[in-house]
Amino acid sequence: MSSAAITSAPDAPKPATGGRWRHSEEARGLAMISPTLLYALALLLVPVLLVVAYSFWTQNYLEIDRSFTLENYRQALTEPIYRDLFVRSLWISLLTSAITVGFSYPIAWFISFHGGAHRNLWLFLVTIPCWTSYLLRVMSWKVILGYGGVLNTGLMSVGLIDQPITSLLYNANAVVITLVHSWAAFAILPIYVSLQKIDRTLIEAARDLGDGPLRAFLRVTLPLSMPGVISAFLIVMIPTVGDYVTPKLVGGKDGVMIATAIQAQFGKGANWPLGAALSVTTMVLVSLVAAAVVLSLRVAVRRIR
């Protein structure tokens, strides 16, 4: 911490005195960021590169054969069990991000346009549930949706149903509900930020020139808030594709996702190269789907305008 002061101490920056100052400014910035950067290189980039390397190797019982092979990818992409898991994981993460963004947009809009002086309080209230333990929240959904859970016994005690509804828990819907809940704040915040950046006089101009509230929203507010919508989409979609806890706790047999298969290769299955190939494939596939979503959102907004 004190190195911050020491490295910035000797000469106070004097702007526009040429290359030398640029150089020292640059050197100090790099020196300042280097501890964090080295940490991220050593414990994020190098491990991820190791995963990529492993995905091209082979497990021979306890030995690793380091000759290059695409066999793991062949297995990951052609074996029906993995193919199904990939399709389901991508579908669930796509659905989750679409629902989360769709339901969160009005909240972000409400806070930005009608939050008044209490905007920060509203944002804080939105983030609180998302900061508390993820595991506990998933467990709570299990308690709510279960056969003898809150929803069923509650509905039965007020006489709305006679028999517990069995289709609530242990399927893909339960996974989607839980994930939408978990990621709500991650969608609201980026959308809110981009709504805040919109120059309000543009909306007034649209209204003055005869657009109704809906048209003004569709032609001015929505297109200008698109960067926020897109980053909300990405920040929800990419992490949820590899979610482990939610499918395990509320997914049952129809809600299993790819993370369970990855975990198995590093635990009981003990086939690291296959686990690595599954991880890399997950990342590649989700990036492709995410790119397709971003492109189609951009096109859709241009159409509206």
Next chain:
Amino acid sequence: MLQRLRYLPFLPVYVAVYFLFLYLPILLLPVFSFNDAATTTLPLAGFTTKWYASLWGNTVLLQAARNSLVVGVCVSLLSTILGICAARAITRYRFRGQKPATGLIMAPLFLPEIIVAVSLLMIVLQMGLELSLVTVILGQVVFCIPYAMSVLVSGFEGFDRSLEEASYDLGETALGTFRRVTLPVVAPAIVSSLLVTFTISLDEFILAFFLSGTEPTLPVYIWGQLRFAAKLPGVLALGSLMILASVVLLTVAEVLRRRAERRTRATLAP
């Protein structure tokens, strides 16, 4: 405000329902933790504190709590220190490679956590290290730095560097300037970052699950208990305490963060 919403009469209702959806799961745990029944069914059976009392004698649980505390303190200190370096570098200096460097540091926000966990597990075992609380700490720091950064960058952003220059010009040393000028302005952001990263570490499950070996943290302990239906009420009581701790820590962090914002804004005022 309500008058301006006349075009959208349903919006307040929608906001209310949305907040109910957000808060229902975390309010239910405390409710059932005081319920005098071993199952989570409605209507409630009566008030009891026995599930909380049962937590005290549990030595495995207390050990897990101690592990979580050790990990949380180390992670919040390390990730905040590393966050301070990076946040100061990107708010104070311009340098080549700033974008990719920041991108790499913030990447855990955009990665599935299981991939971060698996890659760390591989590198740790590859290097012949034993899984322990140390490996959990190393992993959680990677995961916490982006959150520390986002708190710290907003605290550092408004900081007026001419204050530091004035201090040097008046003959203060580098260390003295940092202690007497920089630190008082950015201190609330730093404390806020410590609290936020501690909370994240306390609640973090996936990395701890993969990297903890035989020393469980609280979430890993809870995961083990979830298999036994009979243990559920105890887990609900423990979970309620953890939620309470998180809410208190985050509220303090938020109050400090806002104070920091107000302070840096005050230094910017003409």
